[in-house]
Amino acid sequence: MEHYHMNLTLKIWRQKNNKSKGSFETYQVKDISSEMSFLEMFDVLNEQLIVDGKEPIAFDHDCREGICGMCSMHINGEAHGPWAQNTTCQLHMRAFKDGETIVVEPWRSGAFPVLKDLVVDRTAFDRVIETGGFISVNTGNAVDANAIPIDKKNADEAFNAASCIGCGACVATCVNGSAMLFVSAKLSQLALLPQGAPERESRALNMVAQMDKEGFGNCTNTYACEAQCPKGISVANIARMNREYLSAGLGTEA
Amino acid sequence: MHFQFRTFVTPNIHYNILYMTWKLFFTSSIGKKITMGATGLFLISFLVIHALLNSMIFYNDGGETFNHWGHFMGSNLIIRTMEIGLMAFLLLHIVQGLKLWKQNTAARPVKYMVSKADSKSKWYSKSMGLLGTLILIFLIMHFYHFWVPSRFGGMFNVQALGEATLGQEYNNQTVHNLYQEMLNVFGRNLMVVIVYVLGCFSLCWHLLHGFQSAFQTFGVSHKKYTPIIKTIGVVYSVGISLLFASMPVAMYLGWVK
Numbered sequence: 001m002e003h004y005h006m007n008l009t010l011k012i013w014r015q016k017n018n019k020s021k022g023s024f025e026t027y028q029v030k031d032i033s034s035e036m037s038f039l040e041m042f043d044v045l046n047e048q049l050i051v052d053g054k055e056p057i058a059f060d061h062d063c064r065e066g067i068c069g070m071c072s073m074h075i076n077g078e079a080h081g082p083w084a085q086n087t088t089c090q091l092h093m094r095a096f097k098d099g100e101t102i103v104v105e106p107w108r109s110g111a112f113p114v115l116k117d118l119v120v121d122r123t124a125f126d127r128v129i130e131t132g133g134f135i136s137v138n139t140g141n142a143v144d145a146n147a148i149p150i151d152k153k154n155a156d157e158a159f160n161a162a163s164c165i166g167c168g169a170c171v172a173t174c175v176n177g178s179a180m181l182f183v184s185a186k187l188s189q190l191a192l193l194p195q196g197a198p199e200r201e202s203r204a205l206n207m208v209a210q211m212d213k214e215g216f217g218n219c220t221n222t223y224a225c226e227a228q229c230p231k232g233i234s235v236a237n238i239a240r241m242n243r244e245y246l247s248a249g250l251g252t253e254a
Numbered sequence: 255m256h257f258q259f260r261t262f263v264t265p266n267i268h269y270n271i272l273y274m275t276w277k278l279f280f281t282s283s284i285g286k287k288i289t290m291g292a293t294g295l296f297l298i299s300f301l302v303i304h305a306l307l308n309s310m311i312f313y314n315d316g317g318e319t320f321n322h323w324g325h326f327m328g329s330n331l332i333i334r335t336m337e338i339g340l341m342a343f344l345l346l347h348i349v350q351g352l353k354l355w356k357q358n359t360a361a362r363p364v365k366y367m368v369s370k371a372d373s374k375s376k377w378y379s380k381s382m383g384l385l386g387t388l389i390l391i392f393l394i395m396h397f398y399h400f401w402v403p404s405r406f407g408g409m410f411n412v413q414a415l416g417e418a419t420l421g422q423e424y425n426n427q428t429v430h431n432l433y434q435e436m437l438n439v440f441g442r443n444l445m446v447v448i449v450y451v452l453g454c455f456s457l458c459w460h461l462l463h464g465f466q467s468a469f470q471t472f473g474v475s476h477k478k479y480t481p482i483i484k485t486i487g488v489v490y491s492v493g494i495s496l497l498f499a500s501m502p503v504a505m506y507l508g509w510v511k
Contacts, residue, residue, distance in 0.1 A: 011367075024367065074366060076368055076370070077366065077368035077369045077370035077371070078370050103367060103368045105366055105367060105368070108362050108364050108365065108366055109361065109362055110360065110361050110362065110363050111361070136266075136267050136268065136269065138266050173371060173374060175358070175371060175375070175380045176358035176361055176362075177358065177361030177362045178283075178358075178361070180283070198267050198269070199267070199269050201271060202262075202269050202270060202271035202272070205271060205272040205274055206259075206270065206271065206272050208282055208283065208284055209257055209272050209278070209282065211283065212282055212283050213257075215360075215361060216283075216361060217357060217358040217360075217361030217362070218283045218286055218287065218354050218357060218358055219283065219287065220287075220354070220358070220379070220380075220382060220467070221379065221463070221466075221467040221470045221471065222374075222375035222376070222379040222380050223374075223375055223379070224371055224374035224375040224380075227374040227375065228374055235470070235475070236475040238470070238475075239470050239473045239474065239475030240473065240475070241284070242284055242287070242288075242470070242471055242472065242473040243472075243473030245282075245284045246284070246288065246472070246473060248274075249274055249279045249282075249284075249285070250279070252271070252274050
């Protein structure tokens with residue numbers, strides 16, 4: 001692939017803290033290599049800001065390998081930028097042309113308040129997980145890993161659901177700010193496996209209730225979340241969650 | 255909202271489960287979807303009957319067949335009882351829809367400056383509230399034209415002529431001349447015809463999303479069945495909207511007299 005350098009204009013959301021009102025600031029970066037990742041470009045910009053005696057831009061990142069789900073930028077109107085099934089850290093500057101203007105915004109959701117600049121508070125997801133996104137495992141001797149037979153189709157679907165990295169791009173993209181793709185993936189990965197069976201009903205009821213409590217919007221089946229998800233999580237999971245909730249909600253005797 | 259949990263403890267597992275009341279079920283995000291989907295499917299089934307009976311105008315027999323079925327629908331006890339349910343479900347669909355609209359708008363207090371969300375989903379999927387509002391405005395007009403006069407007076411009456419095929423008991427009765435009402439509403443006024451056709455357009459897009467969405471809401475997502483459901487949804491939405499739209503047009507242009 002051809003290697004080139006570019007000069008860019010960046011319009012970045014700056015916000016001091018979760019109380020203050022933010023605004024866009026415009027920055028220029030020069031000689032950005034097309035082989036840099038998007039976050040490396042931000043590192044260059046931050047170095048430049050520090051040299052100039054200005055406050056560097058706060059943004060979330062951790063593994064920079066596309067697997068941790070920490071990076072969270074809304075780039076030119078798309079969560080994680082223009083590449084399909086890709087995270088911000090794995091977005092490379094060859095996605096952009098010399099002289100381009102790039103607009104970077106934080107995830108916009110009432111349930112994800114902005115903490116600073118591009119960093120949002122996604123602990124709402126953690127609280128949803130705490131109510132049912134787990135299985136109980138007793139201590140004792142280690143159990144043989146493959147002792148329980150599992151249907152191949154269910155194993156595959158559970159694995160696909162489990163590839164959700166919890167980045168929140170679904171919430172950021174959804175016109176309603178709904179978290180159903182995330183919650184349904186976390187519910188499905190356990191609901192499909194025998195290990196998840198004992199807490200199946202409580203998981204569906206508790207997680208949905210907590211999701212609603214956090215102030216996420218209601219899913220209206222526009223399927224934008226699936227199109228934008230960096231891991232390609234399917235909306236079939238949302239249908240499964242609806243089934244789980246229906247049977248648990250109407251089936252439990254109290 | 256304050257949640258109540260019950261705790262279960264067995265020798266090897268300990269868990270809390272939400273105390274599930276009817277209220278909690280139907281006010282939850284999924285419960286609201288279920289309400290929208292169920293009432294929507296009911297309204298979809300109503301439209302089939304509505305379109306089918308209205309199509310009787312295409313017999314072009316001066317409204318005889320149409321008025322006969324209009325009289326049947328208006329005088330049948332079962333149908334009249336179902337009408338109450340229909341109105342209740344329509345109201346529920348509207349109220350719940352407005353509630354969802356309000357909540358979903360509030361879920362994103364600060365909007366994006368740039369958004370390419372339009373390329374990620376169908377515009378009509380995201381505009382159900384707007385399309386629904388347009389349909390509601392149309393419905394108010396539609397009710398004013400037909401439903402109100404037929405229920406609360408002001409409708410032309412006609413002596414049923416009654417061929418033998420329409421049944422003896424129907425003959426020589428005075429029935430509402432809904433056909434004449436249609437001719438009066440659509441025959442002369444181009445603006446009304448345009449509004450009705452636009453109403454059918456809104457309905458078409460509303461149904462294009464609503465039909466398949468209802469099945470997803472009920473948890474039907476299947477590699478074999480979902481494509482079939484989606485195809486039926488498209489055929490139904492386009493077909494029923496075209497059929498409805500053709501009625502005022504046919505009367506305005508004098509194809510049906």
